[in-house]
Amino acid sequence: MAEKQRVILVTGANRGIGFLIVKKLVENSSSNNDIILLGSRDLKRGQDAFIQLNSPSNVHVLQLDTSSxxxxxxxxxxxxxxxxxxxxxxxxxxxxxxxEITVDTARALFNTNYYGVKILNEHLISMIQENGRIINVSSRVGVNVLQDITPTLREKYISSTLTKEKLDQLVEDFISAIETNTLENIGYNIKSEVLVYGVTKMALNALTQIEAREWSTTKNLVIASVTPGFCSTDMTQHASEARPAEFGADSILYVVNAPQNELINGAFYRDGKQIPLIDESTIKNQ
Ligand SMILES: NC(=O)c1ccc[n+]([C@@H]2O[C@H](COP(=O)([O-])OP(=O)(O)OC[C@H]3O[C@@H](n4cnc5c(N)ncnc54)[C@H](OP(=O)(O)O)[C@@H]3O)[C@@H](O)[C@H]2O)c1
Known part of the structure; x- marks a missing residue:
């Protein structure tokens, strides 16, 4: 029996790991001819990426700036x-x-990396089909920042009663504390690597867990976060120690294609394995 044709949206797909996800989806979708929506904030860059893929008929370019x-x-x-x-x-x-750690850069990063995902998901989760999947691409850096903050602040981010409203407030408190130079007073470690980016990804992991709690009993959905691992892309300035970006795309595609009974709602994955959001030994030693 022919598999159902799926509609798959990939945001930020004109280059880097997003582009490779689309490329791999095209290569593997010959039997069911999935429709793949290649999201690009700049239409021309999206069209160039489409041409680079040899203009497959099942790929449609969609202009999408997730910060807007x-x-x-x-x-x-x-x-x-x-x-x-x-x-x-x-x-x-x-x-x-x-x-950089400035209010303007923090606002820009949160608008794309956190608020954009939150708003897009709010719209799409109500439309998504039975057995649908929402995959929030996160980073190990978000886990590292979670380890670096004070236990009191950490408890807020990992609380099972955290709501989107409370999480937005944590995010806004973080941005305000940049302005008033009080990040340490409220529990952040200003020595954390790429702090602002890390906090956006920590918030994204917390959002994934909230979304999973809210929606996992609906339509048999899977909502998970996944890290591609440290990959050679523009974002990492093609660092020599980074692995090929194809591996990052595979890490994400695992959560797209794995059988439902292999996946846990709200979990964080890398290379087909669930990884803990918090290392219990860190907490015990504090
Ligand atoms: N590379 C790594 O080692 C690594 C590690 C951990 C996690 N990640 C995560 O993996 C994902 C992909 O990263 P990457 O390395 O492929 O990054 P990248 O090469 O910098 O590509 C980022 C993509 O996101 C798009 N983008 C940025 N802001 C956008 C917006 N507001 N609306 C729509 N698209 C926007 C960019 O579009 P433009 O071309 O228009 O700028 C580009 O297509 C990200 O979520 C990243 O945080 C990457």
């Missing part, structure tokens, strides 16, 4: 009009990284 509510609204309308509202898999891959 208007852009998200347009995409939701387009999915409703062109695809009858069908969406099966969402891969929230788009993200930015900077070393």
């Amino acid at each position: 509510q208007d852009s998200i609204n347009c995409v939701i309308d387009e999915i409703k009009k062109k695809y009858d509202g069908q969406i099966d898999i969402v891969i929230n891959n788009a993200a930015i990284l900077t070393q």
Whole structure:
């Protein structure tokens, strides 16, 4: 029996790991001809990526700037009009990284890496098909930052009663503390590697857990976060010690394709294995 044709959205897919995810989906979708929506904040860059893939008929370029509510609204309308509202898999891959710790850079990073994912998911989870999947692309750096913060602050991020409203407040408190130079007073470690990016990914992991709690009994969904691992892309300036970006794409595609009974809602994956969000020994030693 032919498999059902799925509609899969990949954000930030014009280059890097997102592009490779689309490439691999195209290579593997000959039997069921999935429709793959290649999200790109710049339409021309998206079209160039499409041409690089040899213009496959089942790939459609979608202009999507995940930091813009208007852009998200347009995409939701387009999915409703062109695809009858069908969406099966969402891969929230788009993200930015900077070393700077300023209010402006923090706002930009949170708008794309956290708020954009949150808003897009709020729209798409209500439309998503039975057995759908939401995959939030995160990073080990988010886990590292969680280890570096004070136990009191950590408890807030990992609390099973954390809500989106409370998480937004933690995010806004973090941004305000940059402005007032009080990050350490509220529990952050300013020596954490790529602190602002790390906090966006820590918040994204917390969001994934909230979404999983809210939605996992609905439509048999899987909602998980996944790290591609340290990969050679523009984001890492193609660092010599980084692994090929194809491995990162495979790490994410595992959560797209694994049988449902192999996956745990709200969990964090790398290379097909669940990895803990918090190392218990760190907590015990504090
Ligand atoms: N590479 C690594 O070692 C590594 C490790 C851990 C996690 N990750 C995560 O893996 C994902 C992919 O990273 P990558 O290494 O492939 O990064 P990358 O090469 O820098 O590519 C990032 C992609 O995101 C897009 N993007 C940025 N802001 C956007 C926005 N507001 N709206 C829509 N698209 C936007 C970029 O589009 P433009 O071309 O328009 O800028 C680009 O297509 C990210 O979530 C990243 O945090 C990467």
